Amino acid sequence: MDRIEVKADALEDSFEAIEARDDGIAALNAELALLKKKIADGSIAAKRPALDGVKSGEVSAFVAQYLRKGIESGVELKALGSSTDAIGGYAVPREIDQAIGETLVAISPIRAIANVVKVGTANYRKLVATGGTPSGWVGFEAARPETGTPTFTEIVPASGDLYANPAASQQMLDDAMFDVEKWLAQEIATEFARAEGVAFIKGTGSSQPLGFLSSPSATTLDGMRAMGTLQFIGTGTAAAFPASNPQDKLIDLVQSLRQPYRQGAVFVMNSTTASVIRKFKTTDGAFIWSPGLVAGAPSSLLGYPVIEAEDMPDIAANSLSIAFGNFKQGYTIAERAATSILRDPYTHKPYVHFYATKRIGGQVTNSESIKLLKFA
Template identity: 60%
Template sequence: MDMTPENTPLEQSFDLIARQDEADKAITELRGDMDEVKTRLDRVSRAAARPALGRDNPASPEVKGFVDGYLRRGSEKEIKSLSGATPQDGGYAVPREIDAMIARELIEISPIRQLAQVVQVGSAGYRKLVSTGGTASGWVSETAARPETDTPEFAEIAPPTGELYANPAASQAMLDDAAFDIESWLASEIAMEFARAEGAAFIKGNGTHQPLGFLSSPVSLAGDAVRPFKTLQYIGSGDSEGFDTNPEAKLIDLVHTMKAGHRQGASWVMNSSTLSTVRKLKTADGAFLWQPGLIEGQPDRLLGYPVIEAEDMPDIAANAFPIAFGNFKAGYLIAERSATTILRDPFTNKPFVHFYATRRVGGQVLDSAAIKLLKIEA
């Protein structure tokens, strides 16, 4: 028989405390390990998100020669020795790494560029044939004769283009500072100016030495079946000064004027002033039409579709088109010559050095059935 006496209540309490201490110690060690893993993951994430031209990454000889030779000191020898380049159209084509930085920032800043179809071209002009109908289809048996199809009809898309330019400036003292990240600064400044100019042109450009904005395209109340090619359909708001007493009905009508295939991937486009009004709209039972994004990174939604703010859209006013709804990937085409050229100008505004950057950009409506407009009218 086991004659070992049982632990007293006091001893049992000490054992429980000891076990609790061991458990707390294990939890503390586990948390420390988790914090270490998280720190390593954060370090890896920051390294992955760091721009390719950061100081921690060695630049290519082309970039180093362009930045240290041409941008900082104005020497053209490094550029010519690397690529045999000569000034084209009043400047040197920037290295691809810097051009990629400009392109990334443009996409983040320019609202319509985020949505539209963008094609890179090697020359100033771009042409594309699109079918406007006529190619028939049908069903037949395996051995039956195939009836002759209708003759296809095509239309040419040739986006009007223009020279987009920016002219940021820095002092020579800034350029002489080795710690000054000139390539990131220059890419950011150029992208900001390009985005401001092209954002307006893609919406309301007149097509003369600049893109033809979708609000500058012809408009009609007619449906897709009878409306001329390149003409956008619009519906009225129901009130000559704004929205009528049933605003959700007009917005729902606008959504469903578009074919179901185009509604997949469609977005609303309006400026912040219009958005302020839309956010206050309610249905007949008092519910807001607006649906805020509940997850970080997810856009706010109106009737289930994301809303994009574009400050160049007009305000709500008589005969204005303050709201667009469309699948801009299918509806609007941006054609650009990928190379950005830069001309260093240290003479015009001493002691500042200007960097005159240019890029050819064009744009116009590609498929008028993919973009719909709301007009303020009775």
């Protein structure tokens, strides 16, 4: 009898569990029906999960309120001014600043090959050891004589405030279909890239970067030149390549760069100079220029990529029209991490100007890793 009673109790419990489950499902169905009814009659709004690519609240508020309407209240703005917000403007959100940076890399040739350092202060400083650390060989139990001490030199790349001042009409800003964020990032990046292209190559170093062509240059070999002085190779002919075997001068230029720096080295020249070199052939009739076979891939010269920078000078008497080197090692670009922007609807009514600034510096930091070809 005990066994029968146990089985009956277990069976009864199972029936009760099923009934409880059915009651729960019925309750859920009732709640779901009530929720659908409220959505249908507009009592509550249906909530859907955010799709990929939805902008963050910070960017949406920055674009919809500050850029379009100039409303500062309720928007998370980072003031850059020393005393008032209007002095330095506001730091743009990270997403917009990233879009500006990506465009700069795509259209600014030197930025794409140089060493770019993000800094949080006005100036970037780098210590460089000159002379190396002397060393020597000794026996296992011999005395270790003291070695010399290297000399450290501080390098502070010349810098200045780079600015862009694109304008849009208030009618454009009021148009909901006008993508203010994309337009602003593209306009700022285009203006920045145009100014950078000149400064990184031949900037004077006065309130702007010091271009590598504006750096001192000499024929002196590595280890014998003053720090910051680049070595140039002469063509032996004013304003031209030699009439016989002109490609030999390009080989001399490549071999003047020490082997460790040749890994990652590139040629830099403008399209006019490139058109001259593309016609050079070896003695067996083969072109020394190899065009890129894939869209976007750079052409190569003597096995090294060619970067076309239109701000490089044309071939002329005493011109430094071709550079070859490892710019990651040789040229440093230091820039503030944030781009600041100031909305100005008053200067040029009915247009609204967006005054964007960024502190950027640049200078040769390793004069052994970049060589120049001089047409002299």
